[in-house]
Amino acid sequence: DTAVSQTPKYLVTQMGNDxxxxxxxxxxxxxxxxxxxxxxxxxKIMFSYNNKELIINETVPNRFSPKSPDKAxxxxxxNSLELGDSAVxxxxxxxxxxxxxxxxxxxxxxxx
Amino acid sequence: xxxxxxxxxxxSVPEGAIVSLNCTYSNSAFQYFMWYRQYSRxxxxxxxxxYSSGNKEDGRFTAQVDKSSKYxxxxxxxxxxxxxxxxxxxxxxxxxxxxxxxxxRLQVQP
Numbered sequence: 001d002t003a004v005s006q007t008p009k010y011l012v013t014q015m016g017n018d019x020x021x022x023x024x025x026x027x028x029x030x031x032x033x034x035x036x037x038x039x040x041x042x043x044k045i046m047f048s049y050n051n052k053e054l055i056i057n058e059t060v061p062n063r064f065s066p067k068s069p070d071k072a073x074x075x076x077x078x079n080s081l082e083l084g085d086s087a088v089x090x091x092x093x094x095x096x097x098x099x100x101x102x103x104x105x106x107x108x109x110x111x112x
Numbered sequence: 113x114x115x116x117x118x119x120x121x122x123x124s125v126p127e128g129a130i131v132s133l134n135c136t137y138s139n140s141a142f143q144y145f146m147w148y149r150q151y152s153r154x155x156x157x158x159x160x161x162x163y164s165s166g167n168k169e170d171g172r173f174t175a176q177v178d179k180s181s182k183y184x185x186x187x188x189x190x191x192x193x194x195x196x197x198x199x200x201x202x203x204x205x206x207x208x209x210x211x212x213x214x215x216x217r218l219q220v221q222p
Contacts, residue, residue, distance in 0.1 A: 004155075033209055040120075041198055041217075043156070045209040056209055090155055100146055101202075101210055103155035 003027050004104040006091050012110045013081055021076045021107045023091030030096055031055075032074040034066060037088040037106070049074055050096075081111045115139050118201055118213030126221050131188040135201035135213045138182065142211070144204035145177050147186045149197045150215070156200055160186065191220045 004025045013019055025032060033056075034046040047066040048056035054066070063079040074091060088108050092101040118135045125131055133147075144163045148156035160175040162168045168175045176185040184203075188195055201213040 035209075041150075041200075041215045043200065043210075043212040043215075045211075048209050100144075100158050100161045102158065103148075105155045106153075108153075 004091055004093055004102055006089075006104040006107050008107060009105060010108050010110075012112065015081055015083060015111055017081050018077070018079045019081060019109070020078070021089055021091075021109075023074045023076070023104060025072055025091075025093040025102075027093055027095075027102065029093035029102075030071060031094045032068065032071070033092040033094075033101060034074065034076050035090040035092060035103075037090060039087070043090070047074075047076075078109075081109075083111050085109060086111045113138060114214075115211050116201065116203055116213045119216055120214055122217040122219055124219045124221060125191055127191060127193060129191050129220070131186075131191050131195070131218060131220075133186040133188075133199050133201075133216050133218070135184050135203075136182055137184070137203055139203075139205070139211075140179075140182065141205040141207075142182075142203040143206050145175070145184050146202040146204070146210070147173075147175055148200040148202055148212075149195075150200060151197045156202075159199075188218075191218075193220050193222045196220050 049068040052068045088106045091104040094101040147160040150156045165179045172189045174187040198215040200215045202210040
């Protein structure tokens with residue numbers, strides 16, 4: 001029973017393409033996040049949604065657009081992919097904004 | 113200056129050793145303190161969560177928070193090869209998302 005699941009696990013694509021990553025949580029949490037982990041393992045928040053409402057939008061290029069169709073799902077769409085977008089993207093969820101977050105297994109994106 | 117500083121390591125210890133992992137932070141608004149463990153090519157896994165100064169123990173793991181010094185620690189007793197992973201401290205103000213340290217890579221030698 002996976003709590004936070006992301007698809008796909010691996011994604012290799014060419015520069016300029018558009019791609020999406022999907023995330024679903026079955027924990028009944030209200031808040032979901034997208035984090036980016038760079039090659040040095042540093043995890044940085046990108047977006048956060050609370051009950052389908054965007055509450056955090058860090059300095060992320062407009063090519064990245066999150067979408068939350070319901071509070072159990074948070075997808076990430078990336079337009080015009082660039083080499084620098086290569087990283088591991090983690091989805092996470094928490095009961096509310098004050099509590100610990102639970103992470104998915106990550107999506108390793110490689111842009112060639 | 114980063115909000116959260118963590119020595120990247122790597123830290124190599126023999127099996128059975130006591131491991132001490134540390135983070136310092138600069139923002140006094142941080143009120144919630146967590147430690148995550150991340151195995152290679154896996155997602156971060158929550159180990160410890162605390163919100164007050166002092167110690168919290170869970171099995172072989174002890175989390176320590178000193179808010180006056182803005183210093184947090186994770187101690188691992190009787191370390192095992194299976195503890196080899198990257199350990200990330202994560203702090204929360206209660207208003208935004210988690211702010212992570214850069215992670216310390218731990219290697220426990222059998």
